[in-house]
Amino acid sequence: MQGCYRARLSPKPHRAGMVKPAQAYPYRDDRERAAQQAWEARYAQRAAGYAAAELVDVYGTGAVHPALAPLVRLHDEQAVQAGRPLA
Numbered sequence: 001m002q003g004c005y006r007a008r009l010s011p012k013p014h015r016a017g018m019v020k021p022a023q024a025y026p027y028r029d030d031r032e033r034a035a036q037q038a039w040e041a042r043y044a045q046r047a048a049g050y051a052a053a054e055l056v057d058v059y060g061t062g063a064v065h066p067a068l069a070p071l072v073r074l075h076d077e078q079a080v081q082a083g084r085p086l087a
Contacts, residue, residue, distance in 0.1 A: 013047075016050050051080060051084040052078075
């Protein structure tokens with residue numbers, strides 16, 4: 001539906017028991033900016049207990065083009081947290 005693809009690096013907030021922040025960017029004032037920063041701190045604490053992805057299997061050779069290897073490594077380091085529930 002979106003016509004694009006992006007890999008998640010962190011769990012979706014609602015799957016980690018969080019509600020979406022009330023304020024939207026651009027922030028109207030410092031109060032909204034502070035509220036967003038507080039929400040992000042709570043989210044980071046909550047999301048730390050979850051993974052955004054898990055490696056199910058490797059198909060084919062598992063070879064990754066050298067130009068993409070750093071991106072794949074970043075995704076796997078950030079999103080795949082072995083032993084943590086998916087969110």
